[in-house]
Amino acid sequence: MLLPYHLQEKQLIAIDNVIFGYHEDQLKLLLFKRNLEPALGQWSLIGGWVNSMESVDEAANRVLMAITGLKDIFMEQVQVFSNPQRDPGGRVISVVFYALINIQEHNHELVDKYNAQWWPVNQLPELIFDHSKMVEIALEKLRKKASYDLVGRDLLPEEFTITQLRQLYNSIFMKNFDPGNFRKKILSLDALTRLDKKDTSESKKGAFYYTFNHSDGIGFTERIIKI
């Protein structure tokens, strides 16, 4: 069934990163203006080639590092896109990843240098090739992740309110979670520690700040949010 290795043709293989961030109560995506033909000047995800001495995951991390200056970031494989006609420039197989980054912490100069820009996920520009589909699938995958784990750890600042966490979830799932039930569910996980500080910018009463417990940062086995 398998041909010997040396008789088999080789392919170009790339990665594309769907980079999520959260800012001003909006889930955002980092896109950049393509600097290469075909489709030069159009908006696209941030991608790169996979070299022979690295895994696709390493390639995705390398590309993310190059554009944001960040390493040790949570990334997850989304799916392989491999329609032979997907890239008009030639046959390229692309492995898509998504990454969750803290929009405050990334290197703005690098992002500017590469003509990259943050876009709200619900107001994206037209993207090249099959990149819109990639975003769609990545978002589905992020939702599954968020329903089993508290993704706020990656997207929110160190200290945050339950309301902020809820608004993050609202923007990921594009629905409004009940404030009372959300709070109850999240706190029942024993994953947060309440601080003695309050955020008074949003309400007169003020909302307590919380941090994630560093102890059990692995994730939960049970579903935490019902979609």
Add this chain to the structure above:
Amino acid sequence: MLLPYHLQEKQLIAIDNVIFGYHEDQLKLLLFKRNLEPALGQWSLIGGWVNSMESVDEAANRVLMAITGLKDIFMEQVQVFSNPQRDPGGRVISVVFYALINIQEHNHELVDKYNAQWWPVNQLPELIFDHSKMVEIALEKLRKKASYDLVGRDLLPEEFTITQLRQLYNSIFMKNFDPGNFRKKILSLDALTRLDKKDTSESKKGAFYYTFNHSDGIGFTERIIKI
């Protein structure tokens, strides 16, 4: 950030199929004896190269068709395995898929011809390279699928009892679902039609046969089984 296409090195890319079947109350996997160096004669998943004029999904279907004689089978991408050292024969990137097939319907002669064999998932032989890890991840993915959709459609015969469906779920999740609750949950989905026939092979009382409603065969948005 991206090199021009012609300057970038190409890679060997393959697919590997984790083929699930269900027989004699056991979830099984189709494995075959490798007919190619390296690791000739050892047990492995069923794989093949990806050609330049096909997508990885098409390649996976082609390979599945070649060994089982089946087409239009449910398959899902699992993950890309791409550690540069994963295959001692050289740098090969592998895209793993899993497939659900009805063990009754596949072509036994083809399977025999390729030295393939069905193995219970909880008693697998040693597998080459990273194939054990591939199976592990595929099984996790199957469990997620099964918790949102009724996988019985693909794995069970046309007519089956609720008990058979429950036993399938028992073997997928390696736990024992409560007979009463399982029945209640499954029937509440309105996905099955009860026939006027009974299966009396397992009990004196007999259990009604059911079939899947062909109408809404797409799947459910809500979780149907809690892991």
Add this chain to the structure above:
DNA sequence: AACTTTTATTTGTTTTATAAAAAGTAAATA
């Protein structure tokens, strides 16, 4: 200055859904 309003936040109650356990059923066999 004291009182009312407003706002997001927090707590509490009711209703519904799910899981655990128990009881009832049909039909072959002893």
Add this chain to the structure above:
DNA sequence: TATTTACTTTTTATAAAACAAATAAAAGTT
């Protein structure tokens, strides 16, 4: 006729979602 077996229905307990009420504190009003 009693027993056995797996199947099916019902009951009880627990958890989650929907809904309602209370709270704290700044800002506006008399």
